[in-house]
Amino acid sequence: MQNWKLTLTYDGTAFYGWQVQPSLPTIQGELQSAIGRILGSGWGEPPLPQGSGRTDAGVHALGQVASVALEAPVPADNLLRALNRTLPAAIRVLSVEPVPPEFHARHSARAKTYEYRIFRGNLCSPFLAPYVHPCRWKLDLASLQDAAQAVSGEHDFTSFAASDSDTTNRVNDDESEPKSPIRTVYRSEWSTDEGDLLLYRVRGNGFLHHMVRNLVGTMLEIGRGQFPAGSMARILESRNRSAAGPTAPAKGLFLHSVEYPDFDLPAANPF
Template sequence: MTKNEEHTWKLTLAWDGTGFHGWQVQPGHLTIQGTLAGAIERITGERVLPQGSGRTDTGVHARGQVASFTLAAPIPPANLHRALNRALPETIRILSAEHAPSGFHARHSACAKTYEYRIFRGEICPPWLSRFVYALNWPLQVDAMRQAAALVLGEHDFTSFAASDPDLATRNAEPAAAEESLHGKSAGVRVIYASSWHEERHEDGDLLLYRIRGNGFLHHMVRNLVGTFLDAGRGHIAPEEVRAILERRSRSAAGPTAPARGLFLDHVEYPPASSPEP
């Protein structure tokens, strides 16, 4: 590439969100986006604002967030990858750095995202896990939680599971590109492709994992779903009540918001046309 030619970049990142005020730049707060932008500027001398596949809240972690931006600096991908990991704090790691086709956008080009929520099941949560799980030792009917989770599959209006806050009009989503096909429908409509609970046994204690894959997610949607499924697991609601909660389209109908520390943005998917340039 020539010195003055701009290239689109695609980064895949992982981070421990404990010490950050979420992804999006906010005045007076330490954020992932702001920290990444600062590292890019120190390396290249160019001031850019990396665009993420979606926003994550304070305390939420990521194993596969994607960010995009353009640079004029003629830096090889391997060099940028190495330099960013040297410039960033150890709580943020760049997993890959590559060129992407012109017009690629981490959010608008995405077609699906997967989140995972982790619940620790045991008497004592080890300190090395406590930042990354919701430690919960209540008796739970996991089969009831599985039944409830299955009821959100397909296309639904998830307004009941969206955060009730004055910023909802702009934060109302971490929309993927597939959201464009929902034009003319309620802003709360999303399509969920997978929604399931799994149990894992570990030496440190058992984990209960919720995985959900969809074309887009509302603000707090996954954490509100988890809180509602936990209500079903505790016997506070019947699993089939999830249908009525969806139909109510009211945040007050759903369960509590599960803590941020158990949530991970697992990975983001893109159509083949969004693959990196050879």
């Protein structure tokens, strides 16, 4: 039995999120099916790959991580090529690495980074439109940056959780641990590129359901003057979802990367 770490990128537009759902296309379901086709019927039911977290319907990934243990003796390079031949074009596996049995994509993770993309121009290319949230209001960048800084550190993020939030979905939590809305944000900032994109990037030890999209929606309300400048701290302290802004659309959100502690990798691939 070999445990594998898979790093994936995907366009989430046509998928109902990461988590497998009956009769609906999902990233986890497509990955499981691809593994099953590669292994063939002689290895029984294909295992269900475990992701670092459950991206929502329409959310994209630049560096999602999954772990899966396989009995079949497949070399890493062969597994990588076979997966990319078998998966739909919207999902690509960037790397396949052997990892120790104790590695788990979600339980072993220590930090995640998300990126949200805002388009501020007048004419958005149809090749860019599926991956950005168009925002034509005038935004005060200083107010956006101030709001982003206000969420850094350890906080109760109840104000930014979905009403059905699974608060066990902290990247380094075990499912048996008590539910908690407390998360630590290590970095939170806005930046602009040379074109019409405005980017929000946030790095933390875990995120509640819809947390990043609710943060972005609230910050945009602050940036366009619908909420008073400097109100982010008050919204956090209220621990009340109704005090915050709307949920930003899924299509602008990307899971950028997932971080793990160093593991002692197998000395060599025996296959």
